[in-house]
Amino acid sequence: MTTMLETYSTVTGADVIRHLQQLAELLKGKTVVHVNSTRVGGGVAEILDKLVPLTRELGIDTRWEVITGDSDFYQCTKGMHNAIQGNRITIPDALLNHFLEVNEQNANQLRAVLEEADFVFIHDPQPVALLKYCTNRKGKWIWRCHIDASHPHRRTWRFLDRFVRDYEASIFSLPQFVQMLPHSSYIIPPSIDPLSDKNVDLTQDELDAVQARFSIDRDAPMIAQISRFDRFKDPVGVIEAYKLAKKYIPTLQLVLAGGSATDDPEGEVVLDEVRNAAGDDPNIKVLQLPPDAHRTINALQRLADIVLQKSTKEGFGLTVTEALWKGKPVIGGDTGGIRLQVINFHTGFLVNTPEGAALRIRYLFNQKQKMLEMGVKSKEFIRENFLLTRQLREYLTLMVSLQHGAVDRIELS
Amino acid sequence: MNAMNDAPETGIPPFVLKDCALIAIATNKRASTLKEFRYHLDNLSPDSLYYHFWANLLLPRFEEREYINDFASWVRHGLSDTKLAEQLAVLDPTSFSDMEELRYHLLEYIDDRLEESEYLQWMYAVQRFEFIRSQIVVFNTRTELNEPREMLDLISTMSVSSIFYHFIDARRRTLNKVDDFRQWLAFFGESYQPLIDQLTGIDPYFSTLVELRQQLATTFQNYFAERVS
Numbered sequence: 001m002t003t004m005l006e007t008y009s010t011v012t013g014a015d016v017i018r019h020l021q022q023l024a025e026l027l028k029g030k031t032v033v034h035v036n037s038t039r040v041g042g043g044v045a046e047i048l049d050k051l052v053p054l055t056r057e058l059g060i061d062t063r064w065e066v067i068t069g070d071s072d073f074y075q076c077t078k079g080m081h082n083a084i085q086g087n088r089i090t091i092p093d094a095l096l097n098h099f100l101e102v103n104e105q106n107a108n109q110l111r112a113v114l115e116e117a118d119f120v121f122i123h124d125p126q127p128v129a130l131l132k133y134c135t136n137r138k139g140k141w142i143w144r145c146h147i148d149a150s151h152p153h154r155r156t157w158r159f160l161d162r163f164v165r166d167y168e169a170s171i172f173s174l175p176q177f178v179q180m181l182p183h184s185s186y187i188i189p190p191s192i193d194p195l196s197d198k199n200v201d202l203t204q205d206e207l208d209a210v211q212a213r214f215s216i217d218r219d220a221p222m223i224a225q226i227s228r229f230d231r232f233k234d235p236v237g238v239i240e241a242y243k244l245a246k247k248y249i250p251t252l253q254l255v256l257a258g259g260s261a262t263d264d265p266e267g268e269v270v271l272d273e274v275r276n277a278a279g280d281d282p283n284i285k286v287l288q289l290p291p292d293a294h295r296t297i298n299a300l301q302r303l304a305d306i307v308l309q310k311s312t313k314e315g316f317g318l319t320v321t322e323a324l325w326k327g328k329p330v331i332g333g334d335t336g337g338i339r340l341q342v343i344n345f346h347t348g349f350l351v352n353t354p355e356g357a358a359l360r361i362r363y364l365f366n367q368k369q370k371m372l373e374m375g376v377k378s379k380e381f382i383r384e385n386f387l388l389t390r391q392l393r394e395y396l397t398l399m400v401s402l403q404h405g406a407v408d409r410i411e412l413s
Numbered sequence: 414m415n416a417m418n419d420a421p422e423t424g425i426p427p428f429v430l431k432d433c434a435l436i437a438i439a440t441n442k443r444a445s446t447l448k449e450f451r452y453h454l455d456n457l458s459p460d461s462l463y464y465h466f467w468a469n470l471l472l473p474r475f476e477e478r479e480y481i482n483d484f485a486s487w488v489r490h491g492l493s494d495t496k497l498a499e500q501l502a503v504l505d506p507t508s509f510s511d512m513e514e515l516r517y518h519l520l521e522y523i524d525d526r527l528e529e530s531e532y533l534q535w536m537y538a539v540q541r542f543e544f545i546r547s548q549i550v551v552f553n554t555r556t557e558l559n560e561p562r563e564m565l566d567l568i569s570t571m572s573v574s575s576i577f578y579h580f581i582d583a584r585r586r587t588l589n590k591v592d593d594f595r596q597w598l599a600f601f602g603e604s605y606q607p608l609i610d611q612l613t614g615i616d617p618y619f620s621t622l623v624e625l626r627q628q629l630a631t632t633f634q635n636y637f638a639e640r641v642s
Contacts, residue, residue, distance in 0.1 A: 185438065
């Protein structure tokens with residue numbers, strides 16, 4: 001067993017790692033390529049950052065390629081992202097044509113690698129059209145959708161569907177997100193890396209330093225939402241909830257911290273809206289953190305008594321998973337993958353409005369013992385279900401499954 | 414199909430430790446009302462039925478389950494119909510000769526309830542039911558046991574998916590619809606009947622697989638400890 005796997009076994013248990021090794025044996029000699037649009041920032045990059053080297057350690061030749069694009073390209077893909085989540089956005093034809101040009105340019109760069117690979121995982125819409133320009137591909141291509149596609153804006157989906165339908169398979173995070181496609185659509189929820197800077201245990205000194213840096217009062221109750229400044233995350237709704245709860249908990253503090261990703265041009269606009277809503281309340285900290293501030297985010301989640309993720313649309317909600325892993329109850333929007341993780345009175349509460357969030361904030365601060373019990377349960381729930389090793393296992397299973405066709409039971413000697 | 418190799422001429426076959434990995438696949442079949450649910454159920458593939466009764470045990474879930482299959486759970490939480498939920502929850506696939514018989518009984522309960530309750534004819538569920546199917550990959554771990562006592566060291570190190578394969582999936586594969594442990598112990602004649610009886614008492618539906626592994630390990634440990642004393 002190699003070092004990285006050994007380290008993971010201390011968190012997941014040796015049986016989990018042995019299981020991965022045995023599955024990987026079935027894929028010896030295969031080559032795998034993952035493609036996405038950013039190496040830093042956002043849940044996809046965070047997962048690939050560990051998933052790729054871990055797969056390599058299991059003896060499977062695995063690469064991670066990142067496509068590049070200009071601001072028009074990202075403007076287009078941000079529009080696609082929002083449209084897949086249901087916003088009625090009409091992307092101009094000129095931008096869609098540019099989207100194809102950028103995919104073709106990237107295909108020219110990556111063609112040799114992509115056409116030779118046995119398995120190619122294309123993450124999200126940005127690189128989806130690469131397949132169109134790799135006409136001599138020999139392997140199986142899988143489109144991995146990390147977005148809540150339950151009610152996509154039809155015009156945008158029709159555009160993407162032209163490419164997605166030619167893949168051998170697709171992956172969605174929840175069955176509710178699956179669109180009608182002519183191939184198998186696998187259901188694989190994402191996961192977190194327990195050993196990444198964002199999730200690893202921190203020392204008290206490090207927590208104290210972050211507390212001091214952002215002038216957080218250690219004796220006052222604190223709630224936090226750690227998420228991109230994006231309207232679907234409803235940061236303004238979180239401020240409303242805070243204001244409602246503050247009437248009953250006068251010393252309440254709110255931290256709204258967002259990273260930024262290179263493929264998100266809308267963040268600044270939303271950030272301005274958030275600052276306006278926060279006004280001059282000294283107990284609201286609006287923090288814009290650099291994409292590599294993982295340990296700071298980790299510390300903020302640990303410093304919070306309750307973590308919020310009041311999204312109105314959510315792919316899966318990895319920030320929820322992260323908070324639960326740190327033993328924090330989560331008040332989350334009743335949407336997408338948050339529903340899979342937040343179970344009322346067990347790991348937190350699902351809410352639909354700022355008023356609902358405020359009510360649950362008040363409840364938890366009045367039931368401290370309940371809050372602690374939820375924290376213990378939450379951590380074990382994530383350990384069993386939402387760590388990186390589970391997602392890797394499902395990717396390996398999917399690849400074995402694609403090798404053996406559409407039978408429901410594959411018996412290997 | 415079972416976990417044992419063909420019996421050698423001289424004696425009892427070894428227990429061949431296998432493992433599995435399961436992956437969920439969407440069917441694009443969804444139901445918002447009990448009538449839609451019934452329609453899809455009537456046409457559902459056997460592997461999808463299998464998934465909603467058994468394979469879901471390998472998927473994320475929180476604490477104890479109120480109902481032991483997805484159908485009963487949806488009827489309770491999606492349609493708020495406790496009566497039908499209770500009736501569906503009691504269905505145990507091992508009680509039926511095959512999936513078609515199980516399907517027949519599911520439909521019987523639903524038809525009866527649709528007849529007796531007017532509101533269920535038109536009521537929309539708060540959440541749609543998503544029918545899922547699954548693919549299961551089974552592989553050999555290259556571990557074989559010859560003596561039941563060897564289970565003492567093995568069980569606590571087994572992966573949860575291996576526990577699933579031998580203790581739950583086996584009930585679909587084996588002739589007598591029992592788990593692989595009991596099937597193998599039966600080769601030893603009456604010697605291990607008390608242990609077989611104890612294993613029969615473990616209900617796989619109400620624990621997580623981690624808890625189930627612990628229950629099995631404890632059962633074997635207690636049995637052999639008593640045998641020594």
